[in-house]
Amino acid sequence: IKQKALDAKKEVAGLEKDIRDVEGTIENKRSYIGKMKTLQSNTRKNEEYQKCIQEVEKTEAAIDELENAELELMERLETAKESLAQKIFKVQDSQKEMEEILARFDRTAETDKQLLDNLTAERADLAAAIPEDSLGEYERMTKSKGVPVIVPMDEKGHCGGCHMVVTDNARMKVLGGHETVYCDNCHRILH
Template sequence: MSHPLEPIYALQKKDRRLIKIMREIRDIPQRKSDIEAQLSGTKKKLDMALDSRKHTEATLKEQELEVESLKEKVTKYKNQQMDAQTNEQYRAFVKEIGVVEDEIKALEEKEIKLMEALEQGKAIVAECEEKLNGERAGISDELRELDERAAELQERAESMKVDRARAAALCDKALLQKYSRILNNKRDFAVVLVEPGGHCGGCHMKLPPQVTNDARNPTKIVACNFCGRIVYNPAP
């Protein structure tokens, strides 16, 4: 008389292989994320360089507009100077024009420094982009291999699920439900063998002699007194 746990034990072997594959499939996105995280430092530096360049460009644009405004002001003063009625008025315009031209000179000196800073900023951005592209190229093969591995595992898992369904159909339904419940709870084994010396193959605790004997009886389904796993003691 065959033991009803034989097909269940065979099913568990299939489930163990399937669980391992499904776990690897679930782990691949995190592995990809860990690889991509290697780029985070360079990305951060690039973002900072881009922000700095944009800020410099905006400041330079503001300076240029202010210089244009002051130049228009100088032109306006010079036109008014030509219409001056007295020497005092003429000298007053000369003074105002000088003040504004000094402001223009100071702003133009700032513009030169900003343009130098902008060129440096562009060089830093280019350097960061080159480094980031190099790092991306370096990890692209790893990411592609993981994608290929995921596709391969998924295909294998689908085939194993079909095989698993056929094996499950050969099992006693009530026993299959009990097996599934324990497996979901323990996450490793639901059916364990009796180890030499009469120990449970799951928790390794010493089993009572009666349990060891009943685990070989095909008319009885017994569980470990300590961990609750189904104990199987096939005939040698």
């Protein structure tokens, strides 16, 4: 959107330059007509007099064409200015929308930071209640296997991590719930 607005601005500037160029050319031709009329009034020969008249008429016709071209350029300029104004409005509208989105992201980031701080504090409290050797093993497994390290065993005896069938012995220990049981395949902790 911003690029379209810049292109529209360049178009307006180009049209304004073209209008100035046409106006300059018209002014030069009017000066030329003045010189021809002066020459015409000073000439004594009929042939030179007629050439001056023809030159003035030809130059006036060229001025008419240039003035028509200037009017067309002015109409195009008005249209281009309206288009530029609309594009500038869209850019400003997009910028406001972007600022609102960034503000929402900032608020979300602050909320997420607060949530992370709360979860970190809660994790620290929970970790304090776990024996140090078990916590160390959990941390080591988290680094090597990723999360989750503790997975459920479904009713058919499948591991919730690798989805392989757990041995009958491991299944009985999980159902007993009195000791830490590891999956024979992926070595995650089953519950």
